[in-house]
Amino acid sequence: MGVEGIGASVVRKEDKRFITGKGRYVDDIKLLGMTHAHFIRSPHAHAKVKGIDSSAALNMPGVVAVLTGQQIVDDKVGNLICGWAITSKDGSPMKMGAWPAMAPETVRFVGQAVAVVIAETKNLARDAAEAVVVNYEELPAVADIHAAIKSGAPQLHPEAPGNQVYDWVIGDEGATDAAFAKAANVVKLDVTNNRLAPNAMEPRAAIADYDAAEEHFTLYTTSQNPHVARLVLSAFYNIAPEHKLRVIAPDVGGGFGSKIFIYPEEMVALWASKKVGRPVKWTGDRTEAFLTDAHGRDHVTHAEMAFDAQNKILGLKVKTYANFGAYMSLFSSSVPTYLYATLLSGQYNIPAIHAEVVGVYTNTTPVDAYRGAGRPEASYLIERLMETAARQLKVDPAQLRRSNFITQFPHQTPVIMAYDTGDFNASLDAAMKAIDYAGFPARKAQAKSQGKLRGIGVSCYIEACGIAPSKAVGSLGAGVGLWESAEVRVNPVGTIEILTGSHSHGQGHETTFCQLVAERLGVPISQVSIVHGDTDKVQFGMGTYGSRSAAVGLTAILKAMEKMEAKAKKIAAHALEASEADIVIENGEFKVTGTDKAIALPMVALAAYTAHNLPDGMEPGLKESAFYDPTNFTFPAGTYICELEVDPGTGKTSFVNFVAADDFGRLINPMIVEGQVHGGLVQGIGQALLEHAIYDANGQPVTASFMDYAMPRADDVPSFNLSHTTTLCPGNPLGIKGCGEAGAIGASAAVINAITDAIGKNNLEMPATPDRVWRTIHAA
Amino acid sequence: MYQTTYHRASSVDEAVSLFGKSSEAKFLAGGQTLLPVMKQRLASPSDVIDLGKIKELQGIELSGDTLTIKAGTIYYDIMTNADVKKAIPAIAHLTSVLGDPAVRYRGTIGGSIANNDPAADFPAALLALGATVKTNKRSISAEDFFQGLFTTALEDGEIITAVSFPVPAKAGYEKMRHPASRFALTGVFVAQTKSGEVRVAATGASQSGVMRVPAIEAALKANWSPSAIDGVSISASGLLADIHGTAEYRANLVKVMAQRAVAAAR
Numbered sequence A: 001m002g003v004e005g006i007g008a009s010v011v012r013k014e015d016k017r018f019i020t021g022k023g024r025y026v027d028d029i030k031l032l033g034m035t036h037a038h039f040i041r042s043p044h045a046h047a048k049v050k051g052i053d054s055s056a057a058l059n060m061p062g063v064v065a066v067l068t069g070q071q072i073v074d075d076k077v078g079n080l081i082c083g084w085a086i087t088s089k090d091g092s093p094m095k096m097g098a099w100p101a102m103a104p105e106t107v108r109f110v111g112q113a114v115a116v117v118i119a120e121t122k123n124l125a126r127d128a129a130e131a132v133v134v135n136y137e138e139l140p141a142v143a144d145i146h147a148a149i150k151s152g153a154p155q156l157h158p159e160a161p162g163n164q165v166y167d168w169v170i171g172d173e174g175a176t177d178a179a180f181a182k183a184a185n186v187v188k189l190d191v192t193n194n195r196l197a198p199n200a201m202e203p204r205a206a207i208a209d210y211d212a213a214e215e216h217f218t219l220y221t222t223s224q225n226p227h228v229a230r231l232v233l234s235a236f237y238n239i240a241p242e243h244k245l246r247v248i249a250p251d252v253g254g255g256f257g258s259k260i261f262i263y264p265e266e267m268v269a270l271w272a273s274k275k276v277g278r279p280v281k282w283t284g285d286r287t288e289a290f291l292t293d294a295h296g297r298d299h300v301t302h303a304e305m306a307f308d309a310q311n312k313i314l315g316l317k318v319k320t321y322a323n324f325g326a327y328m329s330l331f332s333s334s335v336p337t338y339l340y341a342t343l344l345s346g347q348y349n350i351p352a353i354h355a356e357v358v359g360v361y362t363n364t365t366p367v368d369a370y371r372g373a374g375r376p377e378a379s380y381l382i383e384r385l386m387e388t389a390a391r392q393l394k395v396d397p398a399q400l401r402r403s404n405f406i407t408q409f410p411h412q413t414p415v416i417m418a419y420d421t422g423d424f425n426a427s428l429d430a431a432m433k434a435i436d437y438a439g440f441p442a443r444k445a446q447a448k449s450q451g452k453l454r455g456i457g458v459s460c461y462i463e464a465c466g467i468a469p470s471k472a473v474g475s476l477g478a479g480v481g482l483w484e485s486a487e488v489r490v491n492p493v494g495t496i497e498i499l500t501g502s503h504s505h506g507q508g509h510e511t512t513f514c515q516l517v518a519e520r521l522g523v524p525i526s527q528v529s530i531v532h533g534d535t536d537k538v539q540f541g542m543g544t545y546g547s548r549s550a551a552v553g554l555t556a557i558l559k560a561m562e563k564m565e566a567k568a569k570k571i572a573a574h575a576l577e578a579s580e581a582d583i584v585i586e587n588g589e590f591k592v593t594g595t596d597k598a599i600a601l602p603m604v605a606l607a608a609y610t611a612h613n614l615p616d617g618m619e620p621g622l623k624e625s626a627f628y629d630p631t632n633f634t635f636p637a638g639t640y641i642c643e644l645e646v647d648p649g650t651g652k653t654s655f656v657n658f659v660a661a662d663d664f665g666r667l668i669n670p671m672i673v674e675g676q677v678h679g680g681l682v683q684g685i686g687q688a689l690l691e692h693a694i695y696d697a698n699g700q701p702v703t704a705s706f707m708d709y710a711m712p713r714a715d716d717v718p719s720f721n722l723s724h725t726t727t728l729c730p731g732n733p734l735g736i737k738g739c740g741e742a743g744a745i746g747a748s749a750a751v752i753n754a755i756t757d758a759i760g761k762n763n764l765e766m767p768a769t770p771d772r773v774w775r776t777i778h779a780a
Numbered sequence B: 001m002y003q004t005t006y007h008r009a010s011s012v013d014e015a016v017s018l019f020g021k022s023s024e025a026k027f028l029a030g031g032q033t034l035l036p037v038m039k040q041r042l043a044s045p046s047d048v049i050d051l052g053k054i055k056e057l058q059g060i061e062l063s064g065d066t067l068t069i070k071a072g073t074i075y076y077d078i079m080t081n082a083d084v085k086k087a088i089p090a091i092a093h094l095t096s097v098l099g100d101p102a103v104r105y106r107g108t109i110g111g112s113i114a115n116n117d118p119a120a121d122f123p124a125a126l127l128a129l130g131a132t133v134k135t136n137k138r139s140i141s142a143e144d145f146f147q148g149l150f151t152t153a154l155e156d157g158e159i160i161t162a163v164s165f166p167v168p169a170k171a172g173y174e175k176m177r178h179p180a181s182r183f184a185l186t187g188v189f190v191a192q193t194k195s196g197e198v199r200v201a202a203t204g205a206s207q208s209g210v211m212r213v214p215a216i217e218a219a220l221k222a223n224w225s226p227s228a229i230d231g232v233s234i235s236a237s238g239l240l241a242d243i244h245g246t247a248e249y250r251a252n253l254v255k256v257m258a259q260r261a262v263a264a265a266r
């Protein structure tokens, strides 16, 4: 592999600039003549906008313009779209409530923008915003899923009677009913998957710069997928055709899904820049992030699992209500359907599954993909069910899982997914060994003698990553293909630039992608640079989410590398007067195998660009590109086991141990993988113990700052004990499955299973705050 | 933040006179409460008078049975001070679980008690220990000083200069941290004075701010041990309730934290 090749824990190249404060984020960019935007946002969860009086604001110092929702509608900027069409069980399309970038008429969640002030400085814009008088007529609001679907509930959108977005089903209902009919035991569970606020470290930001002479826009924005942003802004929002719109996503400080979507603020900045004839900058603050970044999760589910007399699973029935908030965000519709219900088989052989998902509008911030996106909700449900079943059937929870594991691959589940490979026993064994599962009863007894309630919880997760085969997702309603593109440019001096459609916002692509080049060419990674995040530099790309960048993006790079290497070998063979088939690449040289004849990569590159002595008919240059479309999802899987203690006096949980045994296929950089797992686990633990985006009955957010919304901190989480059991993914040549979301998908069930084991009560909702745990312990 | 005029006072007298000259001034100590509120535009003082460089507001003294902490002393200095650790280790412990390192390096005892947040830690220590608040004008007993949520006996423009604590026979503080803010979801300070009196104060619990807990005081007076509190029942009525803790939970915490504070008392 070489010291910097695949499998080496190379220190991250990008960290020098991040750690020394030299990262270049959107807010660091200052353009000549730049103005600043401040949005005027609704304080009401549901209201009619009766009038906006900006006369006083317009006379304030430094104010350039006050623009309203009516103006953006009048200028025919398109409504926000949802890019994945879901069809209800009655055959009707999902019900889309119109979502203009600023509300001309009706606001439907606290924080929705109604107008924007453009001024010379941020503070002047904010001052003037206070002088804009918005006349609202409050309407009754609804924030809770159950309340929203009751008859007589406040209605959000005329397009969606009963606040229903869709009522979607998957699986074979008849077969599932038949399975339940012959069941020896049925296990039932109601769970809520709590709503989360994503909270990337860097808030969202945008700078729009309109060049009137060229009729051209440049948008700097905090995006996980700048090309998708350009596509959507061009094709649906009428901002500008693609060749007149450049989107740049420079350094981006975390996304976790929340920066996939194209938000109103970017649209308004672009539109306003043309209107005022100057660049417009908007940088969100933390409050705006809580109010407007798409939230995650928020499901309420009832599930039943049927077992035969030998404790084999016969079938699974699931009914889920998914809260979408006030509007359908860009990929929201796919999250509780194709990203959730298709994973309901978990790691188990389940002959029949039927799931129904009802999407619901409420007067809350829109909900969309957040780290794991649907898969954490599925995994949490299945793993809570398995634990509940083990308790009800009085069998060891690890054993119940083991006896139901899928062991033959490929495996077709009843819910679309076809698992390609895996070894679920291997990861369960590794995790049980790492935590000394057999020694737990003795440890529990020991803890009891000290007044502590000790519990252990298992979670065997599976996810579908490497998103995604274009044809497959197209047939399921996706509006885009989910391939990736790459270009390899070898410069005349032999240094290499890799252009990728993946986007790094913390993942370490600038290191891992170079490692592939180092592996193949034997050159140091210092000679390679990664170019990404700019639609003028990289032709196209689908961006980074769904643990797709290595499995899909890196494979595209590999394909382009192979083409480049083939051409370079021809040039080398020609220069060395050898046969192309005899050329091997080693340590940055093209060698004639079995001889000491060699030509270094820079000489090959130079030959390609001088074109003085190329094989007849060969084009000059050394640059190749490729598009790679995966043939299947990838299926990372693993087992997490958590051991913890609950203090019965306070309900507070303290971790004793947390082990993770993951199968991610091939690892490019184990150190970076470890970091991804740590971050994911912390997010999963955060969901289980701390985080909850709460609204009161009137739709007012209760947790819109870090003083109320509990983000996990270092002392809230244990040291993790990580290991890997590897089965290579057969679907891509590198054997990669992906590792970005696993922690967030698998961790929360392990924690809740451990707490409920400790306290001896099965029903406990997330987040398991000390108060909630204490009340559960002491409930009659 | 709205525009404001910043002044750096070099003495308490100067600070008082600057205050008198401005229309709506605020004293600035560690800024851990005042500055976030100003940044959110929830406060808009015309003038900010920084007390941070006033020498006479800095320092800790142990003299006989009295520990005096000057108002401008930051939590970190209190936490690491040898006299504090020797005389009232419960105060050193309290500061070590207050907020996070950034807050401990900036926040001051004077700012904390002037602000009198119902979930702040120091008010419980002052009340349980029977401390005296010294200002540029007078001395005020802790009982009289704390007057409910965010309300104190301080008059407009009055500056806290120090807090003096009688050194107790024993004292302990235990706190259940608010999961998000790290303030006290409920914290209980227990103290046994050298004359044998028992005083117990709870913070974060009551809707009217820091409070004495007579039932626990009586139980501990009879028998200074955690188990003495077993039979005490704390009513949930009048207690705070929010997304992180119901009133019943806080009532339980008053008891449990008191027991643990007694166990930890030195």
Ligand SMILES: Cc1cc2nc3c(=O)[nH]c(=O)nc-3n(C[C@H](O)[C@H](O)[C@H](O)COP(=O)(O)OP(=O)(O)OC[C@H]3O[C@@H](n4cnc5c(N)ncnc54)[C@H](O)[C@@H]3O)c2cc1C
Pocket (backbone or CB within 6 Å): B026, B027, B028, B029, B030, B031, B032, B033, B034, B035, B036, B051, B071, B072, B097, B098, B099, B100, B103, B106, B107, B108, B109, B110, B111, B112, B114, B115, B117, B119, B120, B121, B122, B154, B158, B159, B160, B161, B181, B182, B183, B184
């Ligand atoms: C993230 C975070 C966590 C926190 N956690 C805790 C916690 O766990 N426990 C806790 O107790 N507190 C906590 N705090 C609050 C912290 O202790 C503050 O420092 C304290 O409330 C105010 O002290 P300060 O020195 O920062 O005062 P400032 O913010 O500067 O001032 C606060 C108020 O006191 C007035 N004031 C300041 N000094 C004087 C004086 N000498 N005389 C008269 N008036 C004065 C000011 O005018 C102002 O009105 C936390 C704060 C933050 C931001």
